[in-house]
Amino acid sequence: MAGSDLRKKILDYRKKARNAYREFSLDYDVVMALGIDNMTEDNYLWTHSIIDSRSIWWDGKRHLVPLLDLVNCSEQQNQNGSTNAAHKTVLDSTDHAVTETTSSFRRGEQVYENYAQPNYVYFLYHGFILSENSYDCALWEGSSELLRIGANDEAAKDMTKTRSRLSINGLPSSSMPGMLSPSFCIKDGTSLDDVANFIRIKLGIKGDNRGLVVGDIVVLEYIEIALKDRLDRYSKLSHLRQVECHEEGQMPSFIMTMDAIVKGEIYFFQKAYDDLRELKLGISHRN
Numbered sequence: 411m412a413g414s415d416l417r418k419k420i421l422d423y424r425k426k427a428r429n430a431y432r433e434f435s436l437d438y439d440v441v442m443a444l445g446i447d448n449m450t451e452d453n454y455l456w457t458h459s460i461i462d463s464r465s466i467w468w469d470g471k472r473h474l475v476p477l478l479d480l481v482n483c484s485e486q487q488n489q490n491g492s493t494n495a496a497h498k499t500v501l502d503s504t505d506h507a508v509t510e511t512t513s514s515f516r517r518g519e520q521v522y523e524n525y526a527q528p529n530y531v532y533f534l535y536h537g538f539i540l541s542e543n544s545y546d547c548a549l550w551e552g553s554s555e556l557l558r559i560g561a562n563d564e565a566a567k568d569m570t571k572t573r574s575r576l577s578i579n580g581l582p583s584s585s586m587p588g589m590l591s592p593s594f595c596i597k598d599g600t601s602l603d604d605v606a607n608f609i610r611i612k613l614g615i616k617g618d619n620r621g622l623v624v625g626d627i628v629v630l631e632y633i634e635i636a637l638k639d640r641l642d643r644y645s646k647l648s649h650l651r652q653v654e655c656h657e658e659g660q661m662p663s664f665i666m667t668m669d670a671i672v673k674g675e676i677y678f679f680q681k682a683y684d685d686l687r688e689l690k691l692g693i694s695h696r697n
Contacts, residue, residue, distance in 0.1 A: 411668050412650035413643050414675055415551045416530045423534060427458050463536045466507065468499045475499075475507050483532070484522035485542055486513040493544055496526030528595060529671060539667055547595040548675035555636035555643075556592055556608065572611060578618055579607040596678050599685025605633055622689070630690055637683040644676050 411417035431454040434440060441449050464479045465472035478499070486494040494512040502508050515521050525532070529539040530549045540546070550556075581592060581604065592608045595601060603621030609632050610617060622630070651672065661669070 411672055412647035414672050415549045427455055466499050478509055481521055481523050483525040485524050486522055488513055494524050497523040547597040548678035550596050551593040555639040575611045575618055581608050596682050598681045602682055634686055640679050
């Protein structure tokens with residue numbers, strides 16, 4: 411997964427889980443309750459993965475619902491050609507968790523629901539990806555390409571105002587000056603609105619929630635350079651992603667999955683870059 415921001419996210423996630431085990435295993439009451447023979451790292455990591463991958467969310471909290479967990483994820487096409495809506499779980503008047511299907515299923519058919527998440531979320535927390543996923547995108551998180559854009563003096567000297575603008579735009583606002591860590595879901599040119607807002611705020615340029623607009627030549631230039639750097643990064647690290655062929659000519663499924671994720675990311679970043687270039691080309695023709 412060289413070149414992918416998801417790689418670091420996975421490694422951080424594993425480190426966090428192992429650190430949690432060390433803290434958990436030092437709790438004397440817990441050890442006595444569960445038994446010292448059961449307090450192994452493997453058992454803890456298995457339990458950790460079950461809770462993270464099987465939880466059902468409602469009211470902003472996680473819940474374990476074994477029967478509902480039997481419903482696998484898939485995007486179904488309804489009779490009108492639309493994709494089935496995202497799943498939604500609510501409690502009824504008797505405190506039963508109820509999730510209604512958003513597609514029709516015949517008796518005996520497997521029932522699916524749409525988790526409505528990008529593939530990097532599916533892989534990180536659930537261990538699978540969907541080949542057909544309208545919610546898919548490339549994770550652009552804590553990107554060095556964007557972080558190295560120096561904050562304008564105006565933005566740096568009034569961090570209270572800068573953080574307020576970031577919050578208004580739904581962007582991370584809790585980091586220290588110079589260490590803002592944006593996280594974006596890149597799909598095409600339309601997904602660059604939040605990126606444009608972030609750069610505009612970091613450079614101290616006026617105008618909130620404007621997104622990617624034709625008049626912001628400076629912002630467009632910064633985004634174009636950042637996208638080009640990201641595509642170059644994939645290219646330069648491609649030799650690290652070379653996968654050895656196995657005896658039967660088949661790669662392990664988890665390697666195939668990671669390879670598919672990286673290829674998808676490259677596609678999305680390239681599409682966003684091409685869309686941005688087309689927008690800039692239209693500007694030059696009008697001028």
